[in-house]
Amino acid sequence: MEKTLRGACIIGQSGGPTAVINASAYGVIRTALDAECITKVYGAAHGIKGVLNDRLYIMDEEDPYELELLKNTPSSELGSVRYKIADPDKDDKDFKRILEIFKKYDVRYFFYNGGNDSMDTCEKISRYLDRIGYECRVIGVPKTIDNDLYGTDHCPGFGSAAKYIATSCMEVSKDARVYDTGMITVIEIMGRHAGWLAGSAALASFCGSGPDLIYLPEVDFDYEKFCSEVADLYKKQGNVLIAVSEGIHDANGKFISEYGSSLAKEKDAFGHSQLGGLAVQLADELKRRTGAKVRGIELSLLQRCGAHLASKTDLDEAVLAGKAAVEAAVAGETGKMVAFERKTVNGNYSCETKLLPLKSVANLEKKVPLEWIAKSGNNVTQEFIDYALPLIQGQPERVYENSLPRYARLKKVLAK
């Protein structure tokens, strides 16, 4: 049996925020507060930067009700960070500082909630502490709307973003088809390298009202083919709705967002960077070619912070991931990331946690399988729908004040 390890814990949030990353923080904090061997629970202000800068919030001081409201609160309430930590074998300056802080607060548990890069940070800290013989259990908690983490069936954050995207596409589809005078609408969706989010727009069409064409970064984007596909459909049905991933690129790997439209290209000749996003540029080019009325819509930050449209499944699983991380650490695990395994029980979706070595997930990217992309290259297949649909199910209970969301109000008392 694993010996009990007594000491404090730190939870840090890292990378782009999501609608449910605070739900994972809640899972970690609540479980850690309830764990007998965990003597104190600290939240790092802005992830690893909070450790390096000795800025730790004492979670034990928070009102339990406010902590519970973290499930209602989008974005990273403790603050996030994008900080690439060195390899401890080459430069251990940051790690020495981390050790100093860990010793100061007797930190024996470290939970880091993030995507690929954060798992890399997590792995390096784990490796360093192990090497110098400081006993500390390090567990990664997955998070990313991009759903591109390796080794896990899906990631907390994806289901809610997918639900936001699908719902918004349904609504825009209704709006953009309201006149009989014709219109081409381009919706730009996040996902620089993987098309999970753009593909989720297909859930809207599956439910009766969504994009006609969807372009993912897994397939090289052919500008001429795209324009003729849209023009044909415009001629045929008058209204066309298109969803594109921000990460679509040509066969040479050049992002289409860097092309600009023909106008932007002319401007580029004067050495200026272009204005407007991909959606506006594609819409502009389609207007030039078809004469249609066009509109470019970028879902922007809204898609990753749309907590009011969170999936209950996603939110519950986000809490579960945090809880599982603490339970695993208390049980003696370290150097692992919590991952999800999909089970089908009596034909119904269910999800269990498992542990993966941090080393096996850090810095890898999981893309949409090519066989889940339609042969036409402009849509996803039923397999994609079957994969994504269970992840957006259910409406979580929401707490309102004045009929607007009531977010957690933490005291954030700094440890000294």
Next chain:
Amino acid sequence: MEKTLRGACIIGQSGGPTAVINASAYGVIRTALDAECITKVYGAAHGIKGVLNDRLYIMDEEDPYELELLKNTPSSELGSVRYKIADPDKDDKDFKRILEIFKKYDVRYFFYNGGNDSMDTCEKISRYLDRIGYECRVIGVPKTIDNDLYGTDHCPGFGSAAKYIATSCMEVSKDARVYDTGMITVIEIMGRHAGWLAGSAALASFCGSGPDLIYLPEVDFDYEKFCSEVADLYKKQGNVLIAVSEGIHDANGKFISEYGSSLAKEKDAFGHSQLGGLAVQLADELKRRTGAKVRGIELSLLQRCGAHLASKTDLDEAVLAGKAAVEAAVAGETGKMVAFERKTVNGNYSCETKLLPLKSVANLEKKVPLEWIAKSGNNVTQEFIDYALPLIQGQPERVYENSLPRYARLKKVLAK
């Protein structure tokens, strides 16, 4: 007592769609189907164009449950139109055609759901039919997210759009302040001439997490003042969130969206129209001046079709407006628009309908009172909050399928 008028009715939807315009259609259709003197209920395909083109859907053929789902369905389900009808005293071609169709289907009730321009259409039809002595009762049903209709306390559609804007601003506010590296975010909100929608962003700040600065079109926009206000705040607090109405303009009445940023201005010199919206342009200029990381977000169509965030108050009132229109017409009224009167009962908000002559509302615009705008010109006052807050209250019951909205699926059987 008014004599009973037997005959068919037509309901048409016009202008920009909203989250609850179909709820008003439901109010009209359901009440008309239940009214003994109304022999048939037609929905005009694309508003007045559907009348001119003899494209009328038979609402009696629809499944009652699907009709009820109109309350769950954003945008104009019958199709909308932007068509400026002539003055019947100058050119009666369209009106002769309308009369022909009205006679063909024995139409004695005409309900038109829209904003300023639609009330103008409504008034002209009413005037023409009255002049030539064809008995038909014409009632306008108000609708506009812009909330700029004259003579009514507020308009159906505004409360839901305001709620979408406030909720989205709360979420973006959480997201945009997540890093400690500083960011300036500009959110562009609809409203070409009136700042009701942009002002609604203040509801987010009132609830604890929203824009720092809000600019309405009621106040001349001073570009230099704006830039220095933002720069000062950025220096002070690192993160700044700004909401601007798309309609902000300088003292000469020129829209700021036509300025472009300094880059766009250079491009204009080559005679090209600019790319990107106001938010991107302002963000770009703020980046140039402050060196900050910036992001421009346009809420675009999402704010007017965001039915999933509809206000229950707004939705109920939208149904009420449709119902009141039919009841008034059946009771003998014509040439009127349904309007709202705000009552305070035991300190609580309540709303009653009244009737206004179409002539008194057509083509007029109601703006935000200057005394509801902060002296600084970059925010609204508590009076604005007190006005808007009751209108966003309550979450309507929503119907889901696969956890996504279940919209009405109408048969749309064409009358012959």
